[in-house]
Amino acid sequence: MRDFSQQEMAERNYIFDTIKSVFRTFGYAQIETPSMENLSTLLGKYGDEGDKLLFRVLNSGDPFTGVDFGAFRSEDGVYNAPLLSKQLCDKGLRYDLTVPFARYVVQHQNEISFPFKRFQIQPVWRADRPQKGRYREFYQCDVDVIGSRSQLNELELVQIVDAVFGKLGIRVALKINNRKVLTGLAEICGAPDKVVDITVAIDKLDKIGLEAVLAEIREKGLSDSAIAVVEQILALSGSVTEKLVAMRSLFGGASASGIVSETGLRGLDELEELFGLISAAGVSVPVEMDLSLARGLNYYTGAIFEVKALDWEIGSISGGGRYDNLTGIFGLPDMSGVGISFGADRIYDVLKGLDKFPAGLRSTTTLLFANMGAEEVRYVLPVAAALRSRGISVEIYPESSKLKKQFDHCDRKSIPFLSICGADEAAAGTVQIKNLASGEQRVFAKDDLDGIVCFLGK
């Protein structure tokens, strides 16, 4: 886990503030949920691997007395860690923002006005083995709308991606797929239960080539006609519209298997509507339809999104999709939602790598008053206070150290203006200020705040 220095916080806040400002222009508002949730809320939501990665919080007081430890121990002395830890821990740390959001929506359904547009920016914790670019504590920035099936919501997420990365100055490509199309593909292959196998294989096309993809699908037990269907799909080319027309024909019964997929056709309807909306709204980011995009296969039910940086190799920096049944597990059925998550750490790495952070994020203080002694400090105190009340960041060096040391302080903190007011200035009622970059030096009457503020460029 990481400390964040003042420099890093300035950079991270720049990312968060940019993302938040975009979310807000689309009418999304922030919520927060507690760091700890009941383990019963978290367990079983992220697969077996996820359950292992949950941080569990030991019950407070004495959680041990009364527990029959022997009952959790096998003959060879190994404990059943999942069961025993359930005994000792009622709470776990948030693993993502989606499950707490679902719990929130169900719990507060009577206070919420639907469609409910919320964003949430909080840390999550995973007991992963730490490695480069993967942390045990990291922030997620999630934006979701729940309670509406309209593709206008998908469009908004596309526009949000466009605006966020436009503002950050990161060139990205946005890939879109639809889970129903993947289902349809498996259906017209005659293997509706093999949707994951087929998709995972197709996803490798660029890396391993057509023959290897088909071989992998064959290995998974698909028939020759199924393989012929996959070949037909992979051979599709042309514009989004052309691909949609061709897919519609295949899902309509024209594929090698002759099978019709109603689900697949509904997925194509959704994609067609979304791409139509995207072109009506006009976005800058290149948007591709990518039939091999396969994230979140276990929970997404409609659109699937993924964003990649074009100029920096790092995997996806944002992703999301539509889930028709997120709140069902907590007892509120038929709540369709769609959302997208921004990976703050990866976005940070891209901005650092491309040197795209704006200049001047670091400088927090505009003006340093040198400390020339107790009397001189008392003279500048009201001037400093007046400037601060105008929102200007001002420091007075706390010790009457040698000027060299006070200069160094400006340098290390990148403070652009220095004022040295000694007995002469105090006697004359003036304030002398130097622009350390240009060397320009000016003298102001001590109550000429407008003049000083103007010289400071504020």
Next chain:
Amino acid sequence: MRDFSQQEMAERNYIFDTIKSVFRTFGYAQIETPSMENLSTLLGKYGDEGDKLLFRVLNSGDPFTGVDFGAFRSEDGVYNAPLLSKQLCDKGLRYDLTVPFARYVVQHQNEISFPFKRFQIQPVWRADRPQKGRYREFYQCDVDVIGSRSQLNELELVQIVDAVFGKLGIRVALKINNRKVLTGLAEICGAPDKVVDITVAIDKLDKIGLEAVLAEIREKGLSDSAIAVVEQILALSGSVTEKLVAMRSLFGGASASGIVSETGLRGLDELEELFGLISAAGVSVPVEMDLSLARGLNYYTGAIFEVKALDWEIGSISGGGRYDNLTGIFGLPDMSGVGISFGADRIYDVLKGLDKFPAGLRSTTTLLFANMGAEEVRYVLPVAAALRSRGISVEIYPESSKLKKQFDHCDRKSIPFLSICGADEAAAGTVQIKNLASGEQRVFAKDDLDGIVCFLGK
């Protein structure tokens, strides 16, 4: 632990943003530390009671196999919970921001430029019994400067308190004491080891009266001459300057005991300097010297601060002090620091109670475009996009529901402007917008963004 709704987050962000903006005008910059620290960092820093309130995080994987549970069990079947949990947990959740800050300063001492001015706003966790106004997860807002003994730092904290509560519109009183003065008082009582007993008793003066205070001190085993000294101190009255003069005489040997306290005199020097600086700088908040103020007796070594709201009964809403040896426990001696912590939850309660939150915090969306059908939506999409790119918060209702339902959405979300663009507007190339509060309705050419922005009051 609590969920925070969109309304509550708007109010909480208003508090945090106000506090941050003030911190920044004094040149303080933000850091963050991880939610989990090594238990070895946390244990023993908050007293026995604090150790019990630490949340411990179970080691991941299998923390049980190989542990000899029997060794932690007494004959009557009770486990030694502190020792056994140390075996199972290496990490604990942050209990405050001060100890992680001390650890941070020591760990990063070579990257930090001193005096180091940092603020930190993060949640902390305590396994307290939940009760009204006390939570297991709550935010602290800490501002500290470390590496300077100058009283100018204390002054800045006073100015920060003044500015924060001034901006928030909460009338407060700031009480100041000095730990060295309390030490001096115990010394001239001839009972240097009884500083806590004496101070705790004095602190009750208002509640229980002079006789009861003196009786309590007598019970603690103080001599008659000590009690006479306490009486002399409690009889002091007048201005800060008058009190300081009288105290100086008592600490100089003129008390009933005749004992001189060098430490006490140094404390008076510090108070005198600080009050001199406060009057030179000019602050609005009433600042009292309160010799009975006794928070943080175990760690503060100089100034002690406490802020109380004048118009709302809630205990202290901010407090802090100077600690000369905070980083010593982590191996970096002689680092003096001074800081103050703002209690966001109590400040929230005061603002709620006094109804002092500014109006309009809740409204997140400025304009809703009603959804009059697929074609009409496509017509307004570029207008909405253009307004958003000017920073205006715009929603398009996602479903083409009945207008009544869309009106209700404006109402529930306090959206002040509604645009209904149907086929007529699309044909004419216009946009119609209604101010829902005043009823005023205007029609704009769809590319007259300046006109629209102006009508929206942005």
